Amino acid sequence: MFGSVDVLPHDSITNGIVEQLPADFDPAALFKDLLSPIIGEDVIVNGESQNITEKYERKIVLGRNIHTMFLEITEPDMDDEVTGEKEAYIASVLAKYKKSLTEKTKYHLGYPYNLDFDYGALSQLQHFSINNLGDPFIESNYRVHSRQFEVGVLDWFAHLWELEKSQYWGYITNCGTEGNLHGILVGREVFPDGILYASQESHYSVFKAARMYRMECVKVDTLCSGTTVKGAVDDLDVVIKKLEEAGFSHDRFYIHCDGALFGLMLPFVKHAPKVTFKKPIGSVSVSGHKFVGCPMPCGVLITRLEHVNALSRNVEYLASRDATIMGSRNGHAPIFLWYSLNRKGYRGFQKEVQKCLRNAHYFKGCLVDAGIGAMLNELSSTVVFERPHDEEFIRKWQLACQGNIAHVVVMPNVTIKKLDDFLNELVMNRAAWFEDGKNQPYCIASDVGENYCLCSLHRS
Amino acid sequence: MFGSVDVLPHDSITNGIVEQLPADFDPAALFKDLLSPIIGEDVIVNGESQNITEKYERKIVLGRNIHTMFLEITEPDMDDEVTGEKEAYIASVLAKYKKSLTEKTKYHLGYPYNLDFDYGALSQLQHFSINNLGDPFIESNYRVHSRQFEVGVLDWFAHLWELEKSQYWGYITNCGTEGNLHGILVGREVFPDGILYASQESHYSVFKAARMYRMECVKVDTLCSGTTVKGAVDDLDVVIKKLEEAGFSHDRFYIHCDGALFGLMLPFVKHAPKVTFKKPIGSVSVSGHKFVGCPMPCGVLITRLEHVNALSRNVEYLASRDATIMGSRNGHAPIFLWYSLNRKGYRGFQKEVQKCLRNAHYFKGCLVDAGIGAMLNELSSTVVFERPHDEEFIRKWQLACQGNIAHVVVMPNVTIKKLDDFLNELVMNRAAWFEDGKNQPYCIASDVGENYCLCSLHRS
Numbered sequence: 080m081f082g083s084v085d086v087l088p089h090d091s092i093t094n095g096i097v098e099q100l101p102a103d104f105d106p107a108a109l110f111k112d113l114l115s116p117i118i119g120e121d122v123i124v125n126g127e128s129q130n131i132t133e134k135y136e137r138k139i140v141l142g143r144n145i146h147t148m149f150l151e152i153t154e155p156d157m158d159d160e161v162t163g164e165k166e167a168y169i170a171s172v173l174a175k176y177k178k179s180l181t182e183k184t185k186y187h188l189g190y191p192y193n194l195d196f197d198y199g200a201l202s203q204l205q206h207f208s209i210n211n212l213g214d215p216f217i218e219s220n221y222r223v224h225s226r227q228f229e230v231g232v233l234d235w236f237a238h239l240w241e242l243e244k245s246q247y248w249g250y251i252t253n254c255g256t257e258g259n260l261h262g263i264l265v266g267r268e269v270f271p272d273g274i275l276y277a278s279q280e281s282h283y284s285v286f287k288a289a290r291m292y293r294m295e296c297v298k299v300d301t302l303c304s305g306t307t308v309k310g311a312v313d314d315l316d317v318v319i320k321k322l323e324e325a326g327f328s329h330d331r332f333y334i335h336c337d338g339a340l341f342g343l344m345l346p347f348v349k350h351a352p353k354v355t356f357k358k359p360i361g362s363v364s365v366s367g368h369k370f371v372g373c374p375m376p377c378g379v380l381i382t383r384l385e386h387v388n389a390l391s392r393n394v395e396y397l398a399s400r401d402a403t404i405m406g407s408r409n410g411h412a413p414i415f416l417w418y419s420l421n422r423k424g425y426r427g428f429q430k431e432v433q434k435c436l437r438n439a440h441y442f443k444g445c446l447v448d449a450g451i452g453a454m455l456n457e458l459s460s461t462v463v464f465e466r467p468h469d470e471e472f473i474r475k476w477q478l479a480c481q482g483n484i485a486h487v488v489v490m491p492n493v494t495i496k497k498l499d500d501f502l503n504e505l506v507m508n509r510a511a512w513f514e515d516g517k518n519q520p521y522c523i524a525s526d527v528g529e530n531y532c533l534c535s536l537h538r539s
Numbered sequence: 540m541f542g543s544v545d546v547l548p549h550d551s552i553t554n555g556i557v558e559q560l561p562a563d564f565d566p567a568a569l570f571k572d573l574l575s576p577i578i579g580e581d582v583i584v585n586g587e588s589q590n591i592t593e594k595y596e597r598k599i600v601l602g603r604n605i606h607t608m609f610l611e612i613t614e615p616d617m618d619d620e621v622t623g624e625k626e627a628y629i630a631s632v633l634a635k636y637k638k639s640l641t642e643k644t645k646y647h648l649g650y651p652y653n654l655d656f657d658y659g660a661l662s663q664l665q666h667f668s669i670n671n672l673g674d675p676f677i678e679s680n681y682r683v684h685s686r687q688f689e690v691g692v693l694d695w696f697a698h699l700w701e702l703e704k705s706q707y708w709g710y711i712t713n714c715g716t717e718g719n720l721h722g723i724l725v726g727r728e729v730f731p732d733g734i735l736y737a738s739q740e741s742h743y744s745v746f747k748a749a750r751m752y753r754m755e756c757v758k759v760d761t762l763c764s765g766t767t768v769k770g771a772v773d774d775l776d777v778v779i780k781k782l783e784e785a786g787f788s789h790d791r792f793y794i795h796c797d798g799a800l801f802g803l804m805l806p807f808v809k810h811a812p813k814v815t816f817k818k819p820i821g822s823v824s825v826s827g828h829k830f831v832g833c834p835m836p837c838g839v840l841i842t843r844l845e846h847v848n849a850l851s852r853n854v855e856y857l858a859s860r861d862a863t864i865m866g867s868r869n870g871h872a873p874i875f876l877w878y879s880l881n882r883k884g885y886r887g888f889q890k891e892v893q894k895c896l897r898n899a900h901y902f903k904g905c906l907v908d909a910g911i912g913a914m915l916n917e918l919s920s921t922v923v924f925e926r927p928h929d930e931e932f933i934r935k936w937q938l939a940c941q942g943n944i945a946h947v948v949v950m951p952n953v954t955i956k957k958l959d960d961f962l963n964e965l966v967m968n969r970a971a972w973f974e975d976g977k978n979q980p981y982c983i984a985s986d987v988g989e990n991y992c993l994c995s996l997h998r999s
Contacts, residue, residue: 144704144844146676146690150688151691152691152694152695152880153881154884155887169881170660173661173663176685177663177664180667184683189680192670197666199665200633203633204636205661205834206658206659208652208654208828208832208833208834210652210836215604218607220650220939221649221937222647223640223643223647226608226609227610230609230610231610244604245604248604253713254865254866254867254868256865256866291751292753293752293753368668374664374871375668375669375835375869375870375872376670406715406742407714407715409713409835411835417612421612421625422625422626423615424612424614425614426615427615477682
């Protein structure tokens with residue numbers, strides 16, 4: 080199914096910023112965050128939690144501030160220090176919140192976040208205001224920083240993606256979006272009149288960047304088989320080949336690779352195409368809170384030193400002392416990453432990737448055995464299957480859905496036990512949904528192909 | 540000294556994005572991050588720390604990746620799980636690092652960061668991957684979030700700056716820079732051909748934004764008395780008055796106020812000019828890790844709902860489901876802020892601000908009594924004084940310096956005891972620096988005025 084779109088990481092984009100580009104190069108299939116309908120969320124007002132059961136379609140409505148849930152901040156009473164009532168209130172809110180997070184974490188299957196981590200050893204550092212102001216390689220007056228950990232992490236990723244230690248520049252970002260904003264900005268600075276080409280299935284931050292940066296942007300169509308939910312990847316080699324065939328030498332385009340989740344997984348998948356700086360790419364970014372797992376969003380951006388050198392010629396014009404997007408930067412995130420990478424090593428990640436692929440394969444098999452249409456891209460751990468009929472069920476398991484399909488991303492914290500629990504609940508619920516014949520399993524043939532569909536028509 | 544530049548927060552900027560603006564409006568004096576020379580930093584390689592004593596001037600050199608300090612990530616040995624050597628190594632690195640952070644925090648005086656916080660009650664939440672994906676007011680499939688805390692914090696700030704709950708939009712950012720990037724982006728979307736006017740002393744993120752967004756940018760000269768180090772503030776009222784006099788109705792300009800530190804302090808300073816949405820401003824941002832104090836950088840951005848409504852008309856073009864700069868957002872930061880604000884309340888912050896001003900006044904008096912030229916802007920807690928002659932001393936106390944002056948920012952964690960310790964050490968060192976007459980106290984008259992200078996010429 081994905082034979083022709085197999086190069087870049089799952090949920091990845093390839094943005095070629097070029098001076099001119101023929102419009103006919105191979106469509107690349109990419110991931111984007113999912114805009115699926117959800118149903119009611121817990122409403123928590125002043126610590127009281129109640130569940131709204133009405134179903135509603137999620138809409139993109141900007142510019143509203145409907146207070147469906149909020150914890151009001153109240154002025155302490157004069158005698159709070161004596162009565163301890165404020166502290167008691169806060170403690171009760173936190174206890175309830177922790178309980179609710181535990182539940183939500185337990186039943187989470189839809190986002191590519193590894194929720195299995197133990198950073199207990201690092202809680203001793205929470206008392207410090209750690210800030211890696213500006214460039215990781217330029218020291219700051221402010222000495223409560225963690226640059227020594229950050230540079231260690233950057234070295235590790237540069238090595239993973241095969242860029243010499245002396246040839247890279249990079250930093251730890253706040254999230255995948257910041258990595259994309261940076262990569263595309265560098266591309267624009269290298270080619271000020273360049274056009275941004277990106278798959279229409281790219282993460283929305285790419286189009287946000289184009290608008291922010293006032294760049295001309297061309298959306299490239301994708302194969303219908305290579306959409307969002309299915310863990311599709313860009314065919315970087317085809318993109319490069321097409322550029323070369325159209326006569327573009329390597330100094331006439333800039334490719335930024337968004338390796339959000341799979342930038343860290345793919346290097347450990349057998350026969351998978353490689354993300355490497357040995358190919359003519361300009362930058363790679365990856366999320367730190369996805370496959371590694373981290374309490375807060377973060378990411379890694381690696382680019383070629385020469386490109387940042389190009390930026391540095393504009394230092395006066397930039398009026399900036401660094402080439403990061405943000406000035407103040409979270410100094411805890413690098414320590415979380417350093418801790419995980421150091422304990423697991425490349426071998427540890429390889430094991431985890433293999434486990435995820437194995438568990439995904441197992442899960443897909445179980446679904447099919449239970450008569451539920453399902454598909455698994457061989458290079459990914461994203462299992463696509465027939466959308467459950469009950470929104471409450473979808474919400475409980477925080478599934479990402481699109482049209483007739485849903486997906487589960489098998490991450491390191493998703494155990495066989497968890498998958499079994501999910502499957503048992505799904506099977507039990509399906510019996511009820513389809514009991515009186517008024518509901519039928521959705522047909523997913525148009526999403527995943529007839530071979531993988533087990534609806535009444537295609538069951539055969 | 541600062542009588543005429545007294546409106547917006549210390550270290551604040553006012554960016555008026557207007558269609559046309561007379562070039563003669565009153566210069567505004569602003570803060571920017573300091574680019575003072577520093578000397579050697581601890582070099583830590585693989586957990587071994589050594590102090591470099593050579594002095595060097597800090598330069599802005601982008602595009603380098605000199606590994607002066609890094610903690611290499613190594614592959615675990617096969618038998619590490621048995622020997623426990625990896626864990627032991629990591630534990631020893633962390634123990635040393637914690638010790639070093641404790642020391643650095645103890646002697647920190649130069650940055651406007653409140654390092655006095657105790658979030659022990661929140662360490663129970665470090666095990667969760669909390670992510671407030673996208674818009675605070677639009678729910679996400681991913682349910683491990685903290686929107687209920689975030690909205691509570693936003694309400695608190697909207698109330699502080701006098702914008703109706705139903706009239707604002709905002710979110711918790713990763714840092715002050717993100718607040719500026721957002722405010723300026725909204726301004727540009729409201730006035731696509733607008734020109735960005737900002738004081739030349741603005742934080743460098745303002746000029747970075749202009750370049751990123753491809754906006755025409757005009758740097759407005761500042762009064763020589765109103766520079767960076769001295770805690771100068773924009774005169775927002777004068778800016779508005781000049782705009783009005785030049786015939787600009789309120790719908791023809793957009794003002795973003797960068798309230799980095801003083802956005803939260805000034806509301807509690809008697810007779811201080813007000814940051815308020817009752818004036819024709821578009822947005823205000825403030826840092827969360829400065830006056831409040833937070834383990835990692837964060838900030839708050841509040842804008843008028845109508846402006847984000849304007850953005851939302853472009854939702855299809857934006858291809859974004861939210862109006863934030865970042866997609867994934869740190870869900871822990873809102874909880875830290877919520878916790879602090881709830882415990883302190885407006886009254887608590889008022890007390891802290893008063894304490895800071897009192898301590899700053901005390902410190903300035905002690906300096907003068909000791910024969911050291913010093914100046915304190917009455918609306919701020921930034922004490923400016925004669926630059927110490929020893930770079931090692933400057934480094935130890937992480938002082939921000941510029942030319943002949945240094946400054947200390949008296950934050951809530953800066954106690955009388957700490958100031959006394961600093962002063963005693965400074966006085967003792969000065970005796971040594973000036974002992975044989977080869978060094979003289981710097982003249983700071985051109986920086987702060989003759990009245991405040993106690994050099995041999997101006998002592999009289």
